[in-house]
Amino acid sequence: MTRRLVFPLFWRIFLSIWLAMAIxxxxxxxxxxxxxDRERASIExxxxxxxxxxxxxxxxQSDGRGAAWRFLRGQGERLELxxxxxxxxxxxxxxxxxxxxxxxxxxxxxxxxxxxxAEGYRLVAWPRMDGEGxxxxxxxxxxxxxxxxxxxxxxxxxxxxxxxxxxxHMETTARDIxxxxxxxxxxxxxxxxxxxxxxLASAFNAxxxxxxxxxxxxxxxxxDISHDLRTPLTRQRIAIELASESSMDDDLMASILRQNERxxxxxxxxxxxxxxxxxxxxxxxEAIQPVGVINDVLQDAAEYAKHRGVDCQLxxxxxxxxxxxxxxxxxxxxAFDNIVQNALDHTSPGRAIHIRMKxxxxxxxxxxxxxxxxxxPEVLPHLFEPFYRADKSRGGTGWGLGLAIARDIVAAHDGAxxxxxxxxxxxxxxxxxxxxxxxx
Numbered sequence: 001m002t003r004r005l006v007f008p009l010f011w012r013i014f015l016s017i018w019l020a021m022a023i024x025x026x027x028x029x030x031x032x033x034x035x036x037d038r039e040r041a042s043i044e045x046x047x048x049x050x051x052x053x054x055x056x057x058x059x060x061q062s063d064g065r066g067a068a069w070r071f072l073r074g075q076g077e078r079l080e081l082x083x084x085x086x087x088x089x090x091x092x093x094x095x096x097x098x099x100x101x102x103x104x105x106x107x108x109x110x111x112x113x114x115x116x117x118a119e120g121y122r123l124v125a126w127p128r129m130d131g132e133g134x135x136x137x138x139x140x141x142x143x144x145x146x147x148x149x150x151x152x153x154x155x156x157x158x159x160x161x162x163x164x165x166x167x168x169h170m171e172t173t174a175r176d177i178x179x180x181x182x183x184x185x186x187x188x189x190x191x192x193x194x195x196x197x198x199x200l201a202s203a204f205n206a207x208x209x210x211x212x213x214x215x216x217x218x219x220x221x222x223x224d225i226s227h228d229l230r231t232p233l234t235r236q237r238i239a240i241e242l243a244s245e246s247s248m249d250d251d252l253m254a255s256i257l258r259q260n261e262r263x264x265x266x267x268x269x270x271x272x273x274x275x276x277x278x279x280x281x282x283x284x285x286e287a288i289q290p291v292g293v294i295n296d297v298l299q300d301a302a303e304y305a306k307h308r309g310v311d312c313q314l315x316x317x318x319x320x321x322x323x324x325x326x327x328x329x330x331x332x333x334x335a336f337d338n339i340v341q342n343a344l345d346h347t348s349p350g351r352a353i354h355i356r357m358k359x360x361x362x363x364x365x366x367x368x369x370x371x372x373x374x375x376x377p378e379v380l381p382h383l384f385e386p387f388y389r390a391d392k393s394r395g396g397t398g399w400g401l402g403l404a405i406a407r408d409i410v411a412a413h414d415g416a417x418x419x420x421x422x423x424x425x426x427x428x429x430x431x432x433x434x435x436x437x438x439x440x
Contacts, residue, residue, distance in 0.1 A: 013159050013163075016155050016158060016159055017152070017155055017156075017159070019155070020151045020152050020154070020155035021148075021152070023151055024144075024147055024148040024151045024152065027147060027151075028143075028144040028147060028148070049079075049115055049123065049125065050115055050116075050117060050123070052072075052075055052083070052123070053085060053115060053117035053118075053121070053122075053123035054117055054118065055071070056068045056071055056072050056075075056083070056085045056117075056123070057085060057117055057118055057121055059071045060085065068085055072084065072085060076125075076128075080127065080128050081125050081126065081127060081128065082112075082124075082125065082126050082127075082128060083123060083124070083125050084123070084124045084125075085117070085121060085122075085123055085124075086121070086122055086124060087120055087121055087122075112124045112125060112126040113125050113126065162197075163197065166186075166190040166193070166197050166201065167197070169186065169187065169190060170186050170190070170200070170201060170204060173185065173186050173204075174204075177208060177212075182208075182212045182215070185205045185208060185209075186201040186204055186205050191205055234264075236260055237257070237260045237261075237264070240257050240260060241257070276331065276405060276408040276409050276412055283327065283328045283331060283412050283413075284328055285326045285327050285328065286326070286327075286328075286329070287324040287325075287326060287436055287437060288324060288325060288326075288327060288328075288329045288332065289321070289322075289323065289324050290320075290323065290324075290325055290332065290357065290364055290366065290433065291316055291320055291321050291323070291357065293329060293332050293333050293336060294314065294336055294355065294357065294366065295314075296333060297333055297336045297337045297340055298312055298314060298340070298355075300337065301337070301340050301341065301344060304341075304344060305344055308344055308347070308349060309349030309350055310344055310347045310348075310349065310350075310351060310352060310353060311351075311352035311353075312340075312344075312352070312353055312355065313352055313353070313354050313355065314355045314356075314357075315354070315355070315356040315357070316356075316357045317356075317357065317358040317359065319359050319438075320357050320358065320359055320364065322438060323359060323364050323435055323437070323438050324435075324436045324437045324438075325364060325413065325415075325433045325434065325435060325436050326413070326434075326436040327412075327413040327433075328412075328413075331409045331412070331413075332409065332413065334405065334406075334409060335405065335406040335409035335410055335431070336366070336406075336431070338402035338403065338405055338406045339368050339402075339403070339406050339429050339431070340353070340355070340368060341402060342370075342402050342403060342427075342429075343368055343369075343370035343372070343426075343427070343429070344370075346370055346372035346373070346426075346427070347370045347371050347372045347426070348371070348372065351370075351371035351372075352371060353368065353369065353370045353371065354367075354368075354369040354370075355367070355368050355369075356369075359435065359438070362434065362435050363415075363432045363433060363434055363435060364432070364433045364434075364435055365430065365431070365432050366430070366431040366432075366433075367428060367429075367430050367431075368428070368429045368430075368431075369422040369423070369424065369426060369427075369428045370422070370426040370427055370428075371424045371425075371426045372426040372427060373425070373426070374421055374422070374425050374426050374427055375421075375427060377421070380419050380420065380421075383403050383419050383427075384403050384404055384406075384407040384417065384419070385404060386401060386404040388404075403419075403429075406431075410431055410432075410433070413433055413434075414433075414434055415431060415432050415433040415434065416431075416432045417429065417430065417431050417432070418430050
């Protein structure tokens with residue numbers, strides 16, 4: 001396997017900012033020099049400027065320096081220039097200090113131009129303060145700062161996009177996978193990057209692939225075990241029923257039959273958990289009325305509640321009977337049945353469970369309170385985990401699948417389920433389902 005060249009993200013960020021600064025300085029210097037050369041060239045292109053210097057030289061030689069100075073001053077006012085004739089050699093060969101400062105300063109407003117007039121003489125010219133056509137160095141400073149700001153802003157934008165965009169994509173992918181779309185992966189374009197982000201994306205894909213494979217094997221195992229158990233259990237139940245018709249001990253046969261029924265119920269629960277986990281939010285949906293569903297659940301549980309000596313009290317707000325939710329009626333009935341059965345199992349004889357249905361903030365809220373012993377606060381987050389059973393105070397005959405199945409069913413209906421300690425000290429389970437229609 002060919003090893004790809006890695007270009008670390010650190011060096012990408014470092015070099016991007018460094019190059020932005022370097023390019024800014026380079027372009028600034030080039031632009032500054034070009035503009036100043038252009039400024040000096042504009043002076044040198046003044047018509048007759050060299051000829052003007054020759055005339056000033058002739059006046060100097062005939063009438064002296066004072067006459068030459070007055071001549072250049074008058075001509076400079078006409079041309080809006082400062083004009084000085086200096087000797088290139090001898091005592092006057094060195095330029096005056098103010099002129100040298102102007103020539104040596106890169107940002108001086110009136111940088112002079114030197115024009116060769118004749119052998120040994122040069123004409124120095126620079127614009128007056130109010131001269132037209134001369135660029136203010138402050139413009140150069142603003143231009144340089146603007147250019148630096150634009151380039152550095154572009155570099156920072158590119159870096160932020162380079163880092164945040166793939167991370168945002170990975171975050172979205174992770175959320176979608178957590179929501180049940182286990183076939184999704186981080187795009188190959190990001191995973192093939194030769195930096196830390198690409199390595200992270202590749203590791204994320206590998207981890208997701210492994211986890212999804214483990215989850216798939218777990219689901220297949222549950223499904224295969226459940227299916228394999230159902231056939232022999234059915235045959236065993238038939239055999240027990242046939243044997244019970246003979247002279248075998250009735251109590252023994254009844255005990256065997258109860259254990260068989262428990263195994264069948266457990267198998268059915270596992271299959272339900274597998275179905276909901278596999279289908280997720282892709283379940284078939286239709287408009288159903290939860291009020292009718294909860295009434296059916298209570299009717300089915302009436303005989304068991306009577307046997308347990310527990311009273312079931314249902315309260316439905318006046319605005320709930322016409323409310324519908326979008327989902328699968330059979331699954332939703334299974335979820336409520338599991339919650340009610342759990343409440344009945346852990347409520348002592350002579351006590352009651354309280355069920356209330358109300359509408360709030362576009363949701364249909366169903367609250368099931370039991371008067372059982374409750375659970376410790378640290379147990380609450382684990383109640384909806386498969387095969388989890390609370391402490392001995394709520395020990396029962398279940399397998400820890402009922403609430404887990406209810407959680408998955410509610411989640412498949414885009415709802416939410418939670419548990420807390422109720423006002424009576426028992427367990428309170430709250431189911432929230434989004435309202436589809438409200439004809440009330």
